[in-house]
Amino acid sequence: MSGIHVSTTINGDPVEFVCQPGETLLDVLRDRLRLTGSKDGCGTGDCGACSVTVDGRLVCSCLVLGAEAEGREVTTIEGLADGENLHPLQSKFIEHAALQCGICTPGFLVAAKALLDRNSNPTEEEIRFALAGNLCRCTGYDKIVRAVSAAATEVRKQEGRKQRRSF
């Protein structure tokens, strides 16, 4: 079987890979590019552990073919922190103990980032709806919701500081 050559952008970096036609973007990220932050949970779009964004849209990478990434901009959990500096979502997840086993955490963080990018002041209900595509069997969700809410406050503060500095 001949492979498909794909040129794409992942977390801002140009990336090229060769994949099989039936290979999912999740398979490519984990097995070919060694970006193992995205987790392989259900493989059928139910659990959200493999969440990434493609051209800014939150998707399950298990339901995207690797070949579809041609020319697109993909962001994964590996692109969330700024070097050694954790994103506020990551710090607040730690602070609020919003994880136990951790398998669902990358997906929750990517989904929560997608939420905050379009709504930096979400209500509890909005957070719960936005994260409905991510399953967690450890926390009971409350700690996750509180962490996202706290991160939103932090993100708004940082944005406020940035704006004041630009004046």
Add this chain to the structure above:
Amino acid sequence: MRYAAPTTTREAAALIAKAKGRAFVLAGGTDLLVRMKIGTIEPELVVDIKRIPATQSITKSATGFRIGAGVPTAAMGENNALKKAWPGVVEAANLIGSDQIQNRCTIVGNLCNASPAADSVPALIAAGAKAAIVGPRGRRTVAVDKIVTGPGTTSLKKGEFIEAITLPRPPPRSGDAYLRFIPRTEMDIAVVGAGVSLTLGPNGVVKKARVTLGAVAPTVVLVPAAARAITGTRLEDVALAKLAAACEAACNPIDDMRGTIEYRTEVAGVLARRAAKIAYQRAGGN
């Protein structure tokens, strides 16, 4: 398996027609990739239609809207003109799955997957939507209610696929609504769905209506008797009772873990009544 991402509909139709084994169209992939994963299908060819510009946009014209087959349902919810004209269709499309799914799944996929419980289909049929079909013998346009022939089967011929869904421009004083019942807040398959689209006369009397039900028969059903029950009325209690009775009579559901025959039948009447009231208000009736 082979993967192709043609940039024109003609090329896509030719690829599908020439395939030696089973060929499948890939739009959002939220059903197709699941079926590939669990092994119910083994495609010889997958044709990704998202590189075809005609599948990628929602366009508004004097005659209505055209929604490309590759447009994710989330983009429908982001289109204010579409939401204003057909709020019921957009709500129905936005009920399908999580944000992750919404950002990929399409109404054409929802239609062609041919589930009796597809959420967008009752709303599309109530709205009088049409499917723009491309195939080896050219193009044809068919009413959406003529596409699904049974659970998992469609009237599309070999090599044919749907390039877009068109919605008419709603006449003045029109409104539509879709409601579904599920035992939880979201992320579930409809036990019953009901779509209503109606147009009022200047006096607030229903001039024209279309009523549809999902998940209560092998395909989504259009219920003309239910439309007749409310035509010429202001949705008085008597008219709504007749609407509900007509909907119950149109049900031919299965018994399963989601609901019994009796339960589905009764809920169909209740939901149709509620959807009719919402559509009526949206059309400007009181």
